[in-house]
Amino acid sequence: MLQLTLCGAFQATRGSQELAELRTNRLRAIIGYLALESGRAHERSHLASLFWPDSPEDQAMGALRQSLHRIGRILGGDDASGATPLLISRTTVQLDPRQINVDVLEIERRLHLCDAHQHRSIAGCSACAVRLHDAVTLYRGELLAGTYHDGSDLFEAWLRERRERLARQVCDALRALATHRLRRRAYAEAARSARAWLQLEPWQECAHRLLIEALARDGQRSAALRQIDRCHKVLHDELGATPEEATVTLAAHVRRGTLVSADALPLPAAREDAVVGRAADIAWLHSQLANPAHRWITIVGPGGVGKTALVQHIAGHMASSFAEGVRFVALDDVADLADAAFAIGRALGQQFSGDDVPADALPGAIAHRDVLLVLDGVDRLAPYAAWFARLIEAQTGPTLILTSRRRFGSRAELVLMLGGLATPAPDAPPEASCDAVELFLARAMALQPMRDWHAERAAIQRICRAVDGSPLGIGLAVSQARAVHCQDLADVIERRLQLLGGTEQALPERHHRLLAVFDEIWQGMAPPQRAVLQALSLFSGEFSWPAATVLAAEVLGEPDVEAAVLRTLTELADQALVYTQPNQRYRMHALLRQSVAAMLEADVERANWLRAAHQRWFLGMLDAVRLGVVNRRARRYAATLADAFADIRSAWEWAVAVGDGVALDHAASPLVVMASCIGRYRDGASMMHAAATALMARAGDDQPARRRCMRLLLGAAELYRAGGALSQMSESVVLARALAAPDDSSDVLLPLLVAEGTVAYALGQRAEAVQLLTAAHARCDASTDPAIVAQVEHQLGITLMFLGDLEASGHCMAAALAWYRQRDDTISVLQCLTVLAQLPARRGDLRAALPLLEDVLVVARELDDPRSLAVSLVNVGSARAVLGFDDLTTVHQLEESLAIVQQLGDQVSLTGVLHAAAYGFIHLGRYPIAEHLLVRALRVVDSQRTTPVLLELLEGVGVFGAHTARHHQAAVLLALVVAHPTTTEFVRQRAARVLHALQVPAADDDIAAAAEAGARLDPLEARRRLLIDGGPRLAAW
Incomplete structure (x- = not known):
């Protein structure tokens, strides 16, 4: 067999002997051409014109004949029979593909096998990863390196096309191989593949990203940061481009140390026996998930049939097929679409707030995420089938596996009907x-391996038939069979099944069968076990041992209640009544929890005791953040409460139902802090608003009760403001004003005046805002609460800064800062420092402001609050850009701020960062990215409906137009900003300066006319015109 190596240096060998006589370029070119085109015979005349294009035909044919003779002699010289792989006839020539082995063809063969293989993505396929590795290993350099034929343009064109095609194939293979290794957490190998790709295409941004991520995940953060800088330099030097958004986001995560591995979110462990009897179902699921066209699978079956166990098994085996692995979300307690969207978003790292309704925002936010979303227990969400379809309507994005007791009926849905074993x-x-009996025996022998279970097979068969092959029913029966003979257990279950069948007709038959088993377990339970199980039924989803202990203490009389609860939890887990989760928490099966909860409701007195204990525990969890300040400790603690939010809301609603205004008032301030820290502004605000509304109906003329309602409404207003929901904020403040009494103290009225001033300013009512905040300031001497005084100074200082009274603003902010530092309210300290740093900039001394802004950035990094860090980064980056610091540090700061703020749900911060970053990129001369950011900001601000913010954005668009020779449009927008009554003084002055600079002699008349037109234009109309095309660029008009 003749071995031809065409990648890199040409080499021809037979066995171990190299055919060194093939030394000339032309001979190697002829052999290379014939080898790569060996699938067909070639006309001699074609070869002659290809390799000797400038020679007369007879000379070219003679030269070809001599070359073929020499090649034939060399290739066939060692064969005793004289046979040669060169097949020659009077008119054609061909290399026999059966007698040659060509590295390039072998590469292409292996890549073709990958293309033909059925898989969701080549990067997630282990079988193809082996082929890819073999293929790229064979690529040792450029095709026919060093081989050329100056006299033939046709040959050179053919060779160039083949080189480019092969290089492209190898680069694609390296990309898939690096991605596969990254998913498999083979980071060193992934880095090698990415480097090999960069050797071929140093400008490929995706290759840089893969290398950066591999280095970072491998613990080589410094090397990853150097690679980020190298990527920036290559893009700038080679292409004159800035990094893509994906690169920006990745770089920000590397710098902040927040790059999370897919395996950092553990999946609930699947039972080893979950596959018993499910081989065909597993094979079907694997085949459907391997097809990228199938992105929604619903596993439908009754409760207890094993849907969750099956999907956990599949998820564990399919994780590497998806770029972001698997996210498992338990939704069996969720009936509200907003809660479902929030739970899914949280599993994916998304945050929401205010008018940014999770159900509306999530489909677009995750449209690019290659992740397997396992949504367990979505029975109550079936009416929202259209919304689930929106999650997968983009060509790329998540793949869904749902478990439910009913199908959704969507055309996009594939359904696997799962029955009992x-x-x-x-x-x-x-x-x-049979499968059911095998599962029973497997579980039973795991519990009592020395017992002769096979001797009881006849009774086991009866039990399996009684529970209709339900894995949950079998598990419950096994737990009971440990103490009784299976024959006796089968008799009891069948008797109870007959009883239930006559009294519980509203339940499905399969539930009758499960409840028959559970009823037998319940009857055999000791009173303490029953009491603990009833207490556990109040939890919304997962729960901890300490929480279970608090609730169980209400119904247990034992002195060492902690040990008793832990012992009982262990016993319940042994009986498959509760499940242990990977995060040291517990969970009950939804069907059993519903059954126990129904029993508990029959005992009203016990139910009330337990609900009161549930309320005390979960509202008491907020005490650690009761001081109402946001600092590093509060943020970390609030993050631990995120998983308990459903129970906190349930406890809150119970307090509302029983009218416990004192408990709600006590928990209100901590709830504001918690909701702010975890991004649940809308939920926290609606909880507080609803509580105030309910308590107002009972308050009457009771002034303490009315004041509690006022505080709840002002807490709701604060959360609405943070989330950008200004209309809801205004509504809450109006209701709070209606509760105020003429004789209320300054401590009661000051927060109300601050809230009213904040609303007025946000809505562009500047004179009213100053009046309200000044009135509040005048009352500060009568206040006994320095925290409220600090809030007044803070908000008044911000308002005065925007109105241009910089000296008075500085005094107010300094006073507030002193108090915030005393309370360790780090967020408020940062906000005050930011305003104080901006004062020199508003005086026109940006160079003096920069060191102050950089100090703020240091504090923000220490706090590790994403919102504050994003604002601090963009303030420093944009200031550096305006001052002419066109370097990687400036670009990195702007990019990192954008990457951070896009993960938040705070629309106010998002708008501000987008605008400030755009301003920075304008001064760096990077106009495409600036335009993109301005378009995004204009779209976001529509949801806020705040004229001052919109006017500031229009000023930014005007500055962009002035820098990009769109002078007419710039003049219209800047004149609008200058003329509008709600424009802040600082923005008005900045716009006026740019408008004045546009008055160049050649355009005087045009600019003047444009300015006149702009002064009559409505801001919302201007915004509509700028976005009229609906694309990523600003419309020209």
Whole structure:
């Protein structure tokens, strides 16, 4: 067999002997051409014109004949028979593909096998990863490196096309291989593949990203940061481009140390016996998930049939097929679409707030995420089938596996109907085997391996038939069979099944069968076990041992209640009544929890005791943040409460239902802090607003009760403001004003005046805002609460800064800063420092402001609050850009701020960062990215409906137009900003300066006319015109 190596230096060998006589370029070119085109015979005349294009035909044919003779002699010289792989006829020439082995063809063969293989993505396929590795290993350099034929343009064109095609194929293979290794956490190998790709295409941004991520995940943060800088330099030097958004986001995560591995979110462990009897179902699921066209699978079956166990098994085996692995979200307690969207978003790292409704925002936010979303227990969300379809409507994005008791009926949905395991026929012999019996035996022998379970097979068959092959029913029965003979257990279950069938007709038959088993377990439970189980039924989803202990203490009389609860939890887990989760928490099966909860409701007194204990525990969890300040400690603690939010809301609603205004008032301030820290502004605000509304109906003329309602409404207003929901904020403040009494103290009225001033300013009512905040300031001497005084100074200082009274603003902010530092309210300290740093900039001394802004950035990094860090970064980056610091540090700061703020749900911060970053990129001369950011900001501000913010954005668009020779449009927008009554003084002055600079002699008349038109234009109309095309660029008009 003749071995031809065409990648890199040409080499021809037969066995171990190199055919060194093939030294000339032309001979190597002829052999290379014939080898790569060996699938067909070639006309001699074609070869002659290809390799000797400038020679007369007879000379070219003679030269070809001599070359073929020499090649034939060399290639066939060692064969005793004289046979040669060169097949020659009077008119054609061909290399026999059966007698040659060509590295390039072998590469292409292996890549073709990958293309033909059925998989969701080549990067997630282990079988193809082996082929890819073999293919790229064979690529040792450029095709026919060093081989050329100056006299033939046709040959050179053919060779160039083949080189480019092969290089492209190898680069694609390296990309898939690096991605596969990254998903498999083989980071060193992934880095090698990415480097090999960069050797071929140093400008490929995706290759840089893969290398950066591999280095960072491998613990080589410094090397990853150097690679980020190298990427920036290559893009700038080679292409004159800035990094893509994906690169910006990745770089920000590397710098902040927040790059999370897919395996950092553990999946609930699947039972080893979950696959018993499910081989065909597993094979079907694997085949459907391997097809990228199938992105929604619903596993439908009754409760207890094993849907969750099956999907956990599949998720564990399919994780590497998706770029972001698997996210498992339990939704069996969720009926509200907003809660479902929030839970899914949280699993994916998304945050929401204010008018940014999770259900509306999530589909677009995750449209690019290659992740397997396992949504367990979505029965109550079936009416929202259209919304689930929106999650997968983009060509790329997440793949869904849902478990439900009913199908959704969407055309995009594939359905796997899951029934119970196969059970033996009533007349089957005891030795007959079936899936249900095998599962029973597997679990039973795991519990009591020395017992002769096979001797009881006939009774086991009866039990399996009684529970209709339900894995949950089998598990419950096994737990009971440990203490009784299976024959006796089968008799009891069948009797109870007959009883339930006559009294519980509203339940599905399969639930009758499960409840028959559970009823037997319940009857055999000791009173303490029953009491603990009833207490656990109040939890919304997962729960901890300490929480269970608090609730169980209400119904247990034992002195060492902690040990008793832990012992009982262990016993319940042994009986499959609760499940242990990977995060040291517990969970009950939804069907069993519903059954126990129904029993508890029959005992009203016990239910009330337990609900009161549930309320005390979960509202008491907020005490650690009761001081109402946001600092590093508060943020970390609030993050631990995120998983308990459903129970906190349930406890809050119970307090509302029983009218416990004192408890709600006590928990209100901590709830504001918690909701702010975890991004649940809308939920926290609606909880507080609803509580105030309910308590107002009972308050009457009771002034303490009315003041509690006022504080709840002002807390709701604060959360609405943070989330950008200014209309809801205004509504809450108006209701709070209606509760105020003429004789209320300054401590009661000051927060109300601050809230009213904040609303007025946000809505562009500047004179009213100053009046309200000044009135509040005048009352400060009568206040006994320095925290409220600090809030007044803070808000008044911000308002005065925007109105141009910089000296008075500085005094107010300094006073507030002193108090915030005393309370360790780090967020407020940062906000005050930011304003103080901006004062020199507003005086026109940006160079003096920069060191102050950089100090603020240091504090923000220490706090590790994403919102504050994003604002601090963009303030420093934009200031550096305006001052002419066109370097990687400036670009990195702007990019990192954008990457951070896009993960938040705070629309106010998002708008501000987008605008400030755009301003920075304008001064760096990077106009495409600036335009993109301005368009995004204009779209976001529509949801806020705040004229001052919109006017500031229009000023930014005007500055962009002035820098990009769109002078007419710039003049219209800047004149609008200058003329509008709600424009802040600082923005008005900045716009006026740019407008004045546009008055160049050649355009005087045009600019003047544009300015006149702009002064009459409505801001919302200007915004509509700028976005009229609906694309990523600003419309020209």
